[in-house]
Amino acid sequence: MAIKDILMTRLDKLMEYINFLEGIEKYTEEEYVRNPFIYGASERFLHLAIECAIDIGNHIVSDKRYRKPESNGDVFEVLYENYP
Template structure:
């Protein structure tokens, strides 16, 4: 059974992170690249947002006894396979997870233009995910 209170708490966290990171939406690539504090705040906040979405997704997967995901991207694929999210939301969340993996594992140097693009154009992807989950609750 889906614990709606748990999901709503996670949504509250997501909303708070969204408000916080919104303060950096006008940051330029130069400002981002030249300021380790901005980098740390933005990257860590994005990581927490992505992980909150993954936590929500994992709870839904477990509660509905869907197949066990193999990795972070697969978490969102399971939701897509079960018509919880649409293909565009899946693609957006899969890209966010790939970004998270770079942040967490430091596999590559983080490209400032990607971060700035997320800040300016893709923060709404989190709200799209949120709304899709609310729709099924």
């Protein structure tokens, strides 16, 4: 699979997670805090969105042959270092 296809697939998943998280806005703060299903699902989808962003970053770093990130957070530092 070409890097473009991989990135498009990951970006589609990221948008799916973000859309779910945006749907949480319809709940009041009280509903959100009191309902473990809403809270737990939103926590999980936020986790998946973060993992997806890291994965996208790692694919770009690898494809562009930038320096190897030392941690997940470092992925974004590497991308920033190489921003035009």
